[in-house]
Amino acid sequence: MKMTYREAVRQAMHEALAADPRVFLMGEDVGKYGGTYACSKGFLEEFGPERIRDTPLSELGFVGAGIGAALGGLRPIVEVMTVNFSLLALDQIVNTAAALRHMSGGQFSVPLVLRMATGAGRQLAAQHSHSLENWYAHIPGIRVLAPATIGDARGMLGPALADPDPVVIFEHAQLYNLEGELPADWRCDIASAAVRREGTDVSLITYGGSLPKALAAAEQLAAEGIAAEVIDLRVLRPLDTATLAASLRKTHKAVVVDEGWKSGSLAAEVMACIVEQCFFDLDAPVARVCSEEVPIPYAKHMEEAALPQVPKIVAAAKQVIGK
Amino acid sequence: MIAPPPAGPVPWDKGFAQKLLADMLRIRRMEEKCAELYGAQKIRGFLHLYIGEEACAVGAMHALTADDNIVATYREHGHALVRGVSMNAIMAEMFGKSAGCSRGRGGSMHLFDAATRFYGGNAIVGGGLPLAVGFALADKLQGRRAVTACFFGEGAMAEGAFHESMNLAALWQLPVLFCCENNLYAMGTALARSEAQTDLCAKAASYAVPTLKADGMDIVAVHEAMKLAAAHVRDGLGPFFLELQTYRFRAHSMFDPELYRDKAEVEEWKARGPLHTFSARLKAEEKLTEEEFLAFDARANAEVQAAVDFAEAAPWEPVEDLLKDVHTP
Ligand SMILES: Cc1ncc(C[n+]2csc(CCOP(=O)(O)OP(=O)(O)O)c2C)c(N)n1
Ligand SMILES: [Mg+2]
Numbered sequence: 001m002k003m004t005y006r007e008a009v010r011q012a013m014h015e016a017l018a019a020d021p022r023v024f025l026m027g028e029d030v031g032k033y034g035g036t037y038a039c040s041k042g043f044l045e046e047f048g049p050e051r052i053r054d055t056p057l058s059e060l061g062f063v064g065a066g067i068g069a070a071l072g073g074l075r076p077i078v079e080v081m082t083v084n085f086s087l088l089a090l091d092q093i094v095n096t097a098a099a100l101r102h103m104s105g106g107q108f109s110v111p112l113v114l115r116m117a118t119g120a121g122r123q124l125a126a127q128h129s130h131s132l133e134n135w136y137a138h139i140p141g142i143r144v145l146a147p148a149t150i151g152d153a154r155g156m157l158g159p160a161l162a163d164p165d166p167v168v169i170f171e172h173a174q175l176y177n178l179e180g181e182l183p184a185d186w187r188c189d190i191a192s193a194a195v196r197r198e199g200t201d202v203s204l205i206t207y208g209g210s211l212p213k214a215l216a217a218a219e220q221l222a223a224e225g226i227a228a229e230v231i232d233l234r235v236l237r238p239l240d241t242a243t244l245a246a247s248l249r250k251t252h253k254a255v256v257v258d259e260g261w262k263s264g265s266l267a268a269e270v271m272a273c274i275v276e277q278c279f280f281d282l283d284a285p286v287a288r289v290c291s292e293e294v295p296i297p298y299a300k301h302m303e304e305a306a307l308p309q310v311p312k313i314v315a316a317a318k319q320v321i322g323k
Numbered sequence: 324m325i326a327p328p329p330a331g332p333v334p335w336d337k338g339f340a341q342k343l344l345a346d347m348l349r350i351r352r353m354e355e356k357c358a359e360l361y362g363a364q365k366i367r368g369f370l371h372l373y374i375g376e377e378a379c380a381v382g383a384m385h386a387l388t389a390d391d392n393i394v395a396t397y398r399e400h401g402h403a404l405v406r407g408v409s410m411n412a413i414m415a416e417m418f419g420k421s422a423g424c425s426r427g428r429g430g431s432m433h434l435f436d437a438a439t440r441f442y443g444g445n446a447i448v449g450g451g452l453p454l455a456v457g458f459a460l461a462d463k464l465q466g467r468r469a470v471t472a473c474f475f476g477e478g479a480m481a482e483g484a485f486h487e488s489m490n491l492a493a494l495w496q497l498p499v500l501f502c503c504e505n506n507l508y509a510m511g512t513a514l515a516r517s518e519a520q521t522d523l524c525a526k527a528a529s530y531a532v533p534t535l536k537a538d539g540m541d542i543v544a545v546h547e548a549m550k551l552a553a554a555h556v557r558d559g560l561g562p563f564f565l566e567l568q569t570y571r572f573r574a575h576s577m578f579d580p581e582l583y584r585d586k587a588e589v590e591e592w593k594a595r596g597p598l599h600t601f602s603a604r605l606k607a608e609e610k611l612t613e614e615e616f617l618a619f620d621a622r623a624n625a626e627v628q629a630a631v632d633f634a635e636a637a638p639w640e641p642v643e644d645l646l647k648d649v650h651t652p
Contacts, residue, residue, distance in 0.1 A: 028510070028512070029510050029511045029512060032511050032512065032513075032516070032582070032583045033510060033511025033512070033582065033583055034511075034580075034582060036510075054512055054516055054517075055517075056478070056481030056509070056512070056517035056518065057448050057449070057478045057479065057481045057482050057509055057517070058481045058482060058483070059482075060483055061483070084447070085447070085448075088447075088482070088483070088484075122367075122368065123367040123368035123419075123430065124368050124369055124430075124432075125368060125428070125429055125430050125432060125433055125446070126428070126429075126433070127432070127433075127445075127446040127447055127450075128369070128432075128446060292645055292646065293646070293649065294645055294646050294649050295428075295649070297427070297428040297645070298367075298368055298419050298425075298427060298428055298429055298430030298433070299419030299420070299427040299428070299430075299639065299640060300367065300419060301639060301642060302419075302427070302428070302640060302642065302645055305642045305645050306645060
């Protein structure tokens, strides 16, 4: 069945809401407006205002309330409009949701799912274009997911809700309009990375909104006789390093593509894992394509220059290979 | 429920009244053109129009002086223009050109201009309020008699930043003029669906800050209220909270399908529109003729066309400058 990423997110939430009365959705404009990205259109009418809760602009308050509701026996899906605004809720996420289980000696777990849009590419300028997945992936106690395909958009929410601990799901804003076939076997785990394209010459390792770019780069490389393998991390914390290592043992070369800023990026963590686990498999230094170290500018040509792009990935891959 | 259109005498001389009308027209024509240019993809990103709310920025800004600081939101085109940022610089910014008031880095939501003490252009709801408190603190500690006017929507009043800022400003008796433009909606969320206390002045008053509400569609009411509020703040009597009750005629942004409000409601509010009601009042008092109105309109349109031409012709910032100004050189 063909559908958009948006529709896949919608169906996943619909299924969860219909299946489990403990599940409810809350966030800014999820109800009457139909969701900022229209992912909950029609839900208010179908499930009512008790379970589709529009919140005021109070990110710290309603994310914290989601944590409390999870402790109290519910299964909240809390939507923070975008990662940019999640900064206002970071205290509750880091100091409470992530830490509670351990600091209470294992007495309390927080079965909370936090969804948020992330990423740049729509000329929304510095305050609306962050890719801070890496900040979340730094925090022990939470699981961080980055569905990059229609299948994962459909499949990841179920296991996320079943997880007894907090799960943060990043939906890249550029992906909502992505259209594709929903695979028959869309049910998936939230633990492993996926090989999205097989290849033998170089591993392109990426996640989220950069996956389509990496796949396009692999296509271009193929035209030049280079077989790139594309790895979709899917789960940003904990990282599935076994899949990375298996790919590196085959290709011996890697380029990491990450929309985050280069310094202290998730790409840096991936590279560190590769160096720790695959050092003797490497034939060349690992390269990375990240965002330039600048608040994302508004002007189109400047924004494009600031972000990872297909030509940069192709060039990095060729450089690693020595072509 | 919706009040009758603003009416009654205009207690201003003809020159001043006409100046304010002309400023409202400049904002309206500029933004109508922006909407058109958005359709033509000359302006991209988010574009939040102020159409319908012009009396707020115009009435308020004319009660301030050049020493005052302005802090605004992403719906700030009108504020920037009336504050004195040139339409050319605003339009070039919307185009993403380096001749823009933020060198094309900010776009519609991030207009900045040091010369007019216009400190943005903040697209994080509530983000400007603590900053305003800090400006006021700097003014107070350095003995300046300036007002920091901080504009924000009613939606921002649900954020912690509002409460923390109000308390700090009141506790330290700082010269902040909190100016809430209550247009009844925060994106798709109506006031009554986001606030337990919908009387915003009652909320603000709990911080021991004096408050006043004014009809934001009535430029006379806005300006007189703003004068009073600014005088209070400037005289060192501490912060002030002003609520301007207004309405946006257009969608929240260009992405908004407006499923959350009735067309009839929008039409009712349009009957209270600040431009035509103020023009009618001035005409009734013989402070404006139709010819004068048309001349102001023509002048506004000419200014807009010149700004568009300027923005079109302006060069793009070279890509090599991408990393410029991340840190102070
Ligand atoms: C902290 C934060 N949360 C959410 C948003 C998304 N957002 C942008 S404007 C807006 C509505 C704000 O309403 P209001 O403060 O009343 O101002 P208005 O747009 O009506 O002028 C929302 C929810 C944001 N920019 N910042
Ligand atoms: Mg509002």
